[in-house]
Amino acid sequence: MSDDDGGFPTDYEIAQSAEKEHITDVLDSWGIGSDDLELFGDYKAKLSHDAVTRLRDNADNNDGNLILVTGMTPTPMGEGKTVTTVGLGQTLNHVGEDAMIAVREPSLGPVFGVKGGAAGGGYSQVLPMEDINLHFTGDLHALTSAHNLISAMLDAKLSQSDEFDIDVNDVSWPRSMDMNDRALRNMVIGLGESGGTPREDRFLLTAASELMAVLCLAEDLGDLKERVARIIVAYEKDGGVVTVDDIDATGPVTMLLKDAIKPNLVQTIEGTPAxxxxxPFANIAHGTNSLIADKTAFGMGDYLVTEAGFGSDLGAEKFMNIVCRLGDMTPNAIVLVSTVRALKYHGMGMWPADLDAVQEAGVEELEAGFANLDKHVANLQKFGVDVVVALNRFPDDTDEEVQTVLDHCREDLGVQIAESNVFAEGSEGGVDLAEHVIEAAEASDEDDFDHLYADEDSIKTKIETVATEVYGADSVNYVGSAEEDIERMEDLGFDDMPVCLSKTFHSLSDDASKKGAPTGWELDVRELYPSAGAGFLVALTGDVLDMPGLPAEPAAAGMDIDEDGNISGLF
Known part of the structure; x- marks a missing residue:
């Protein structure tokens, strides 16, 4: 359900009126004492290294259930994936299960850009919403500083040392900031008499930094340090790699991240720990919260509800093929979030979005959009995990439209589906969904789970498997530097890594304008590079931006704060 229902309060108003407990009181009944926490005020905390170790030891003896929440191809209207994640976690506790929630930290770029915050909404939010969406516990700032320390130390080597014969045209480590700014996408640095070595450079959003992926895939501080050391920052003229360790940056970079690696704990609007x-982004990286958070959560409860970025073709595919592989995890059920208006959007083949036209569309357009939903369901079933569709209901959805979707999933697809009203009703609106999820999780068999490709498959086989099996492409074309890049990856011994395909999130295809489930197309792969610290290869398709720009009317323009510190316009 949406907050555009007449007098329904805004997310911020709901968050401000919620009765929050002190975070120590929230966590006391979950086996976490005040000595385990590093407090950031009354409602935010980091979990100490010792507590993480203890809880992960508990998790080894706990046969917990991992529930992944993903979605159909997203629309500009939003489908409510985080709302569903938070709402389902609350509801599982409401019906008597011990459930934890794990979601990603918002980046300031999207918060002030188009998307807005990422704390859920309505009566299925994580709190304190305004803190989480802004500076939170400083993790993004620590990552930005660590990333730019690498950049500074690399440029110091370039200008003041002849230790490496670095090709200035083959420096792979850009600079970083946590703000959308298109002017920083391309630049020339090192100008002036004392400016260093002139070369082209660029900025990317901190969420797109390999350091973010490294942080989220590291098992502990020691593993983080090893991964940081492996990051490739440049290439020598003879093709040799230059790593973070080579430029003596491993220690100081890890030092800057020593607190950022500690997982953050808050509460939902109903007091569920989160x-x-x-x-990390779900296109050029894997798009899920930290492994440390996931594995620690299993030491606290019987269910963990987590989410993957964008649609299932991006976030969920990477969760299955990268995160579960590297983290040795097995999902017990998958929740696929859908909406009536997203189905209409895809049924109308709409690009760009016309929200008024979507509102006026009916059942015919809705049914035409089933192709997108069906493809996502079929894709997820290939991993051997049961899928439950969550129909996130909005105020303008008619009973006929909702019933049409319910009937299609049950009768045509043969999958479980539940209407979800967790936005407006909190846990009371998610009971049917929770019951279906519990049923699927209890019936799951870990032996049924499988990745789509094997470690030993060739790089091209991995790419082509995802392209044809998940995206629906007929074949793959290797253009630009892709062939040379693959040869370089093989020469460096990286061909056993999983592949992270970077693709538009607006479509199952590589063409953002094509809606539904496009057929009869070929995927163009233009470039590959290693995220050696994270442990995967990135294959670039299309024109995916790692430094977004602000729109003509950014969300920031509608935000304000009064003299008493009350915030308005944050969503």
């Missing part, structure tokens, strides 16, 4: 930790 990890909010890490936030």
């Amino acid at each position: 990890f909010v930790h890490g936030g």
